[in-house]
Amino acid sequence: xxxxxxxYKQRLSCKSGFTIIEAMVAMGIVGLLVVALxxxxxxxMISVRLARENHRATQIMVEKMEVLRxxxxxQINTADxxxxxxxxxxxxxxxxxxxxxxxVYTGTVSFAVFPAxxxxxxxxxxMNLNLTWTSGGILRTRQLSxxxxxxxxxxxxxx
Numbered sequence: 001x002x003x004x005x006x007x008y009k010q011r012l013s014c015k016s017g018f019t020i021i022e023a024m025v026a027m028g029i030v031g032l033l034v035v036a037l038x039x040x041x042x043x044x045m046i047s048v049r050l051a052r053e054n055h056r057a058t059q060i061m062v063e064k065m066e067v068l069r070x071x072x073x074x075q076i077n078t079a080d081x082x083x084x085x086x087x088x089x090x091x092x093x094x095x096x097x098x099x100x101x102x103x104v105y106t107g108t109v110s111f112a113v114f115p116a117x118x119x120x121x122x123x124x125x126x127m128n129l130n131l132t133w134t135s136g137g138i139l140r141t142r143q144l145s146x147x148x149x150x151x152x153x154x155x156x157x158x159x
């Protein structure tokens with residue numbers, strides 16, 4: 001019968017912790033996870049910012065479209081009655097003075113002849129509303145088009 005005698009030193013080496021290589025690999029994995037976490041948070045913030053800008057652009061276009069659709073046929077056909085260019089701020093402060101660092105939306109309004117032919121050209125026009133703004137160094141554009149009729153809703157509004 002043979003008994004193995006273990007010394008204190010041998011028992012200590014068997015119970016020792018992680019090696020330096022294992023610790024470095026673990027820290028590398030943790031570092032990779034932290035970078036992925038921050039990249040995900042940054043991507044989410046950019047997506048939310050773009051969604052807010054797009055929503056504000058939609059609000060501006062709908063506001064302008066609601067005003068324009070209440071003009072009479074004679075007003076639409078009068079030169080320089082409908083403003084063709086406008087600006088709007090990202091944050092509406094209720095004043096006409098915009099802060100120097102605020103984002104500005106620039107819009108244009110144009111009217112075109114109804115494309116279906118001569119039969120409707122005296123009664124219908126196409127109204128195009130284009131909105132542009134710069135965000136993150138990229139020029140962004142949205143467009144809204146509708147038809148304006150000679151006998152449209154503007155004839156039913158009490159004036």
